Amino acid sequence: MARNQLPRGPSQMRHVLDVLKPQRSDKFRESFRVSPCTFDKICTKLAPDPVFSNNSQNEQIPLADQLAVALYHFGHDGNGASMQAVADWAGLGKGTVHLITRRVMTAVLRPSFRESAVQFPTADEKELAKSWVEAHSCHAWRNGWCLVDGTLIPLYDRPHWYGESYFDRKSNYSLNVQVFIFIYFICNSVYLS
Structure with missing residues (x-):
């Protein structure tokens, strides 16, 4: 049976990361619920995690894009948090959104990240x-x-x-x-x- 592919529109994520991040931090924060500075700090902390590297000939999506997808996903509820809604916003497939969300949560839940992020x-x-x-x-x-x-x-x-x-x-x-x-x-x- 032939596959029925869903045409993808342009990625709103690129606009948020490339235009709003440097020019309109208030609008960036509306999408991700964090400031650009906090976003960059989280990226830096997550970068060494092995979940974001592989030995495949196909490279992973850049970490900043993966974090953007996960934060956008976490910041919405109801129909806005559906895999398809997030996939449409990011210009990705639903399965990719699921994989990215799992990767980010795997890295965030590691004891090394938690111990550096939460200190008394x-x-x-x-x-x-x-x-x-x-x-x-x-x-x-x-x-x-x-x-x-x-x-x-x-x-x-x-x-x-x-x-x-x-x-x-x-x-x-x-x-x-x-x-x-x-x-x-x-x-x-x-x-x-």
């Missing part, structure tokens, strides 16, 4: 954070040096296994994610730039 503060860093809290809020909160908050990440559909466990108070299927922010990072924009 030193005593001096805690003291600096406490001073910031006192200066920017009330004196009674002086001993606070971190923030904890949660958010719901909507899922496209009910998960097959234990799906009822994912049904939230807003009548959606979602994952509950808890975020821990060390205040020192808020004071020093180099980490969140």
Whole structure:
């Protein structure tokens, strides 16, 4: 049986990486949920991971493109997060989007990356954070040096296994994610730039 190929349009990803990244960081951030500086730092940290190299005659897509696809995928939900929607945006095939997302998650979940990305503060860093809290809020909160908050990440559909466990108070299927922010990072924009 003959294959029915889906014609691909021009890649919106190229426009975001090549035009918006250097000229309009606000629009770049809308697509990837990170600033261009943070994007470059993540690329640098992920570059040595062996998942992004192979011994094949066919080279992988550049790491920046792979990270762009994964971040775009993670930053959308519902129909906008479907493999086909991401593939159309990136000018790739659905299978390629799946492979790229797996590669990026494999690299991010390695202990070496996690240990370099998530570190608990030193005593001096805690003291600096406490001073910031006192200066920017009330004196009674002086001993606070971190923030904890949660958010719901909507899922496209009910998960097959234990799906009822994912049904939230807003009548959606979602994952509950808890975020821990060390205040020192808020004071020093180099980490969140």
